[in-house]
Amino acid sequence: MNGQLHTISVLVEDKPGVLTRVAGLFAARGFNIDSLAVGPTSDDGLSRMTVVVHVDRKPLEQITKQLNKLINVIKILEHDPGEAVERELMLVKVRAAGEDRPRVMEISTVFRANVVDVTRSTLTLEATGKPEKLEALLELLRDFGVIELSRTGRIALARGDKGIRERGARSKVAAVGAEEWTGGGV
Amino acid sequence: MKVTGAQALFKALEGERVDTVFGIPGGAILPAYDPLIDSKVRHVLCRHEQGAGHAAEGYAWASGRVGVAMATSGPGGCNLVTALADAKMDSVPIVAITGQVPSPVVGNDAFQEADICGITMPITKHNYLVTDANLIAETLREAFHIASTGRPGPVLVDIPKDVLLQEITWRWPEEIDLPGYKPTTKGNLRQVRSAAKMIMESKRPVLYVGGGVIKANASKELFRLAADGRLPVTTTLMARGAFPDAHELALGMPGMHGGYPAVTAMQKADLLVALGTRFDDRVTGQLAAFAPDAKIIHVDIDPAEIGKNRNADVPIVGDAKDVIAKLHAELTRQQEEAGGVPDRSEWLLTLESWKQTYPYRYDQPADGPLKPQFAIERLYEATKGDAIVVAGVGQHQMWTSQFWRFSEPRTWVNSGGLGTMGFAVPAALGAAAARPDKRVVAVDGDGCFQMTAQELATSRTENIPFITAIINNAHLGMVRQWQELFYEERYSQVYLSYDVPDYVKLAEAYGAIGLRAEHPDEVDAVIEKALSITDRSVVIDFRVDQREMCFPMVPAGASNDDIIVGPEGLRPTNEPAEAPVA
Structure with a gap:
């Protein structure tokens, strides 16, 4: 895949069709979404999407500008790697019969995963953490046989004391020559 | 005051000072057509929703105000799609209002149901499905604001039939709140x-x-x-x-x-x-x-x-x-x-x-054949440029842009980004409705004309006259030109014929005046005659040289340094790889 992995937080109005608008924009401009997570925020009527895309710097800029043009998009924040807390939740059903069972349990403990369902032949684990940690866990579990897997996709918050609405949208003011970058709509 | 959703719609349109709407009624939008009778808004009954859409665009191009189109659900809305995409590409402020099947059956594959919001999402600046009549006025205000400010563009408002019938207490929203829409207008x-x-x-x-x-x-x-x-x-x-x-x-x-x-x-x-x-x-x-x-x-x-x-x-x-x-x-x-x-x-x-x-040039032999540029240039001279000129898409569009000497903004209306053939006749209708004080001249191709000529009927019945000058070269001329230049003169599916249909008879059938010029000598007289008629539309069939090509030309994908000024600058391209794609 081309380009780098970027995590973008998009604060949107909780209106019908907004997910389609955002996802459709990525598709229309030819970008693959790596993951997309949506949920409510502490503000009534606002939702937050976390979108992960593989893309180069320049097309990423175009994508964020186009996203900004969506009427229901209030704010966009691109997370610089290391400057954000990124987490994901995963549910994984793995074969764990006989001798394998204690070994799976042991791995699960190391990764601080919880067993949330048990059958005679399987264990279902719930794990949270950085995406890399989940990848590592998954890699080990593959040896036993992964039956089913469900991941939430990444969510992220920028480090520091500011919320997304107080943050300037990068250094866009200088980048685009706006008197005042209001961060939304054209 | 108690009103229905449909009445609220027209009160909102009046509140936005809309004077003209282009549209066609149908099942789901029916409730809106009743209060229309009592409204100050003029409705221009078009013959095809695409025509209504382009007419709204022409209105917006010529006036600078928001053009409005109305259509019913399903096919009505779908027929607006081309006009919406055109308006998106060319940043034309229009608002489209569509009826939708009643809310309880939305998603049920009801008769004439189409998810028009889903369909038009990528080709509108924004769109709305109104689920409560109390929101109609507010939604219309937002729609007009979004369409006309920032980078202008099309906005669609889809209203289910039951919402149009819903009774509400009328309230005009003084303010609207669009937290995600604040265009930057002041330069740094x-x-x-x-x-x-x-x-x-x-x-x-x-x-x-x-x-x-x-x-x-x-x-x-x-x-x-x-x-x-x-x-x-x-x-x-x-x-x-x-x-x-x-x-x-x-x-x-x-x-x-x-x-x-x-x-x-x-x-x-x-x-x-x-x-x-x-x-x-x-x-x-x-x-x-x-x-x-x-x-x-x-x-x-x-x-x-x-x-x-x-x-x-x-x-x-x-x-x-x-x-x-x-x-x-x-x-x-x-x-x-x-x-x-x-x-x-x-x-x-x-x-x-x-x-x-290097001026634009062409050679008009005295004994013919009639050159398209000559016809356009004479038309320009005869109007002294005091007209709104509208074009479709193709050779005639380029020649008109080349040979018309513009002196004022909003006197040129055409389809740029999307390149929508069939744009000219309905857009001319819209421009003429917006500017009854101005002479409106559509320069159209014979291929384009046949895509939307039905709006000549609208022109007649609504009494919105304009001139259409068909640059009839019997071909899809621009495609023919590319086949001549880049496909070794292998002409494929570009011949339309000079006389099917007979454009003069067709014009007459639509209640317009039909005129024809086949020879350079006839051009001025025909134009003079056309300009003397002001009470109904005129169609001029200029039968022009089918071999005439549009120059200068920069082949697609080539550098602008390789501009070909005229036919003498052509070089043979035998290498298929050099044949550019459109």
Whole structure:
């Protein structure tokens, strides 16, 4: 895949069709979404999407500008790697019969995963953490046989004391020559 | 006051000071057509929803106000799709109102149901499905605000039938709240200063003017900037009329079929001041070879256009009117400080010599065949340019843009970005409805004309007359030209015929006057006759030389340096790889 992995937080109005608008924009401009997570925020009527895309710097800029043009998009924040807390939740059903069972349990403990369902032949684990940690866990579990897997996709918050609405949208003011970058709509 | 949703719709339209709506009724929109009878809003009953959509566009192009189209659910809305996509590409402010099947059956594959919001999401600036009649007025206010501000564009409002019938207490929302929509209109002064400085330092500047200047009503500001800064001006297809063609600093249209002076001035420039324009591929040719020595000042209201195709050295986000006025003031100040306009006489002389050496040209033999350019040029002369001219898409469009000498904004209406054949007749209808004081002339191709000619019926029954000059070369002319140039003259599916249909008879069948000219001698008399008729539409069938090609031409994908000025400049292309794709 081309380009780098970027995590973008998009604060949107909780209106019908907004997910389609955002996802459709990525598709229309030819970008693959790596993951997309949506949920409510502490503000009534606002939702937050976390979108992960593989893309180069320049097309990423175009994508964020186009996203900004969506009427229901209030704010966009691109997370610089290391400057954000990124987490994901995963549910994984793995074969764990006989001798394998204690070994799976042991791995699960190391990764601080919880067993949330048990059958005679399987264990279902719930794990949270950085995406890399989940990848590592998954890699080990593959040896036993992964039956089913469900991941939430990444969510992220920028480090520091500011919320997304107080943050300037990068250094866009200088980048685009706006008197005042209001961060939304054209 | 208790009103129905449908009544609220018309009260809201009246509140937005809408005087004209173009549309066709149908099942789901039926409730809206009842209060229409009592409304001040004029409804122009079109013959096809696509026609209604383009008419709304023509209205917006000619007047600068929001055009409105109305249609029913399903096929009605679907027929608006082309017009919406066209309006999106060309930033034309229109609002489309569609009926939807009743809310309880939405999603049920009901009769005439289509998810029009889903369908039009990528081709509108925004769209709405109204689920409660209490929201109709507010939604309409938002729709008009979004359509007409920032970078203009189409907005669709879909209203289910039961919502139109729902009884509510009328309330006009004084304010609307769109937290995610705050277009930047004021240009940054520091950037403007840098831009002015860059202009002062430039030896070979060119103003590259796009449709945004017309949308922003910034022609006067542009004129002052160009005249006081002695800056030569190119006006793109979307910007024809933004700057008078007769002015000594006017270089005309750049691009694939632009003039040599405009195309080459941009190639040789050391500075392009791009104003409300988007470095479209029809203008730049091969992007990597476009204006290789030029620094770029890019002014646009849409930040996404800046740096999209070409990096800007000085980006300025803002409304063209505001930014150009500021740039003029700042440039004037810097010029005064420097003791005058920098000496660029050599550059201006070069440009002038190109204008003398490479005008648009064609050869009209006295005994025929009739050349399309001749017909268009005579039409221009006869109207003295005092008309709104509308074009479809193809050769006739390019020739009209080339040979019509524009002097005012909003006198040119055409389909640029989407290249929508069939645009001209309905757009002329819309322009004529918007400007009954003006003569409206559609120059159309025979291929285009047949796609939307039914709106001639609308013209007759609604008494909205205009002239349509069909440049009839019996072909899909531009495609034919490409097959001649790039496909070894293997003509495939481009022949339409001169006389099927008989355009004169067709015009008469629609209640219009039909005229025909086949020989250069007949042209002036036919035009004179057409211009003498003001009470009904006229269709002129100009039967022109089918072999005439549109030049200059920069083949698609080629560098603008490789401009072909005329047929003598053609070289054979036997290498299939060289045959460009459209």
